Amino acid sequence: MSPKTTITPLPPRHPPSYTTPPSHHITNYANIPTSFINPWPSYRHTSPTQALQKRWFSTSRNFVPVPKDPSHLVPVQTPSFPNPSSPSAPANELRATWIGHASFLLQFRSFNILLDPVFSQRVGPYNLLGPTRFTALPCTVDDLPDIDAVLISHDHYDHLDAPTLQKLEARKPGTIRYLCGLGLGKVLLGLGAGIREGQVREMDWWDGVRRVEGGIEFICTPAQHRSGRVPWAFESTLWCSWIVSAPTPPSSSISATTPASQTKRLFFAGDTGYCAVSSDSQLGHQDAPHPPCPAFKEIGELYGPFDLALLPIGCFKPRAFMAGVHSSPDDSITIHKDIKSKKSIGMHYGTFRGNISAQYEPVTEPPERWEKVAQAEGLEWGKEVGLCDIGQTVVV
Template sequence: MATTFSVIPLSPRRPESYVLPPSHHVGNPPTSFKNPWPSYTSSGLAGLVKTRLNTPKNFVPVPSDRLGLVEVCKPDFGQGKNGLKATWIGHASFLIETTAQKGKERGFRILLDPVFSDRVGPYGMVGPVRFTPPPCEVEDLPEIDAVCISHDHYDHLDIPTLRKLLAKQNSNVKFFCGLRVKDVLVGLGVGIKPDQVTELDWWDPIHLESSKIGSVDLVCTPAQHRSGRTLWGLNGTLWCSWIVKEPGEGGKSLFFAGDTGYCGVTSDDQPSHHQAPHPPCPAFSEIGQIYGPFDLALLPIGCYQPRSALSGQHSSPDDSIAIHKDVKSKKSIGMHYGSIRGGFSANYEPVIEPPRRFKTAAEGEGLRWGEEVGLCDIGETVVV
């Protein structure tokens, strides 16, 4: 029988920059959303076409021998280990389990952006194809309590995966998402009911409480990205990052960046924020000031080329090292690479580049590789 738990809103902690109505809302109440910072740049559809026509392609096939690609191992989900656990499913998908509290059977299990499909896109017929398999099937997962969705793009919100998850759970699972994503989830046709979904705005915290598995706090926090599953619904739903915070003074905390940019650059000769004419996104330092330090952060490092087109919404490995420092993470793991090629970036970004560049960027900032910053295999569980 699935675990039942209460969902209790908490008083939000917000940065000094917060205003009413919120600066990321378009309309009151909001009908769409925007990135409210100078750090965000968007080339728009015309800019993407111009980039595709004018930027020399650097298409490198996925290595047929898989040399240099991330390894895949059968997950044990950290069984027998106690602590805050994060098991990488691939791309931006993780299974989080909080530390088991005294007298409780286990911790809370939270799926982040679960995607198990071979292809991500409309109707499963178009869109990028997975080149590294997930480490297991949905049916192999342990009992899941909650699902957090960072935004509604197909490589983060996958219909077949959610259909299988609901079948496995007998529909007993709760969903947490940004504003206006509830209508997307309920409208997928997989059986998600409105009362299973809790929508949150940036900086909104909630408390989950269960007599069986204890408690945990979730906080919806900002990200610099976009949303939309159709060309006529762009930015109509809110994108976000997430914080998972265990209770008590010694409770562990995790930051999941979702899909985010850090600082827009205007030229592919400016590979990172260090050369950018724009300031970095201030949201991450605000997250670090209010909720840091974090014991573990999950940060995107792939699908970022070409920078002139994608830097506003996708972090480079160098950018994610800056995010690691801004949020005050004690340990950060790279994600959003090694599984699915971006439909646009596939023509410009070799799939073996992100992890190499992440390591170079970390060491360039004096960070201890494998201790403060690192990578893990798909299926591996990181415990802090």
């Protein structure tokens, strides 16, 4: 059975900084990319030795246990997924339901898209190692509507979960379309989840495709992060963010020149840093010796404004180690501005604790700081910037 989502490539749109070959590619003698880098001065590489030191030997560690009182954690509610064939179903609403961490279900009319779906209780090799979920799932895979497409930001275990994909494939084998960064197709096919080659579409930064039925567009955009599920394959697959552009009213001929008022545009940051810093006390980029990542302003210029952005706010400490790959709430407020988002929701918190960040970051800090910084920047809380419960649906 072939995927029920038929897609065609979009004409490429590149920012002025784009080069040929792309600056984020490391190529072999045949000019084929074999690994990838963050090509900006905003990134600073950290080594496994530094990771071990920060995890086990730093004197600045400040481990705070997960609160036992559920009222101190993110509330969890049971989601309600509307029947798109119902006469009362809104025709032009884009709905984003938070599953937890960086997992969302997007719904537009009868089309259902999963972003970085993770329904496991533990994320790590063979689901035997790694962080465990400390808030409940709002629903199971079987509770979801039929899924048309899955977008993957990168291959880290808390964003690419083999048991979840196996359960999705078992429901309607061979019908889901998987969109991912370059090199990640081989990883998806090797997960043992039942995914077939014809279901996977690898994309480079700034590549785009359109769903023939309905005109929904998916654009692969940059992020500042890393990849690798095993030490011998670090940076061998491309990490990315995603844009989903849904036409209103429906049209198969929606294009880059279609007015923003006739589309619903969503930005999903996946996992990303914004600017490396030199001190654990630097929560934002303002005083950092490195310039901020330019990719987000480029995204805003090419594709903004966005009706909704899903931005990471957690697992951001210790800053001198994490800032290059994980945004602080301060950083993501700036990303909100760079991409010209009308409304941004914080994610990547309240679900799993990173093995390193758990030693430095209370699980209650990211949402508290997100609200504090938003209000300090004069943004209207709940309208321009906000949070949602796990299982809650944000509608734009």
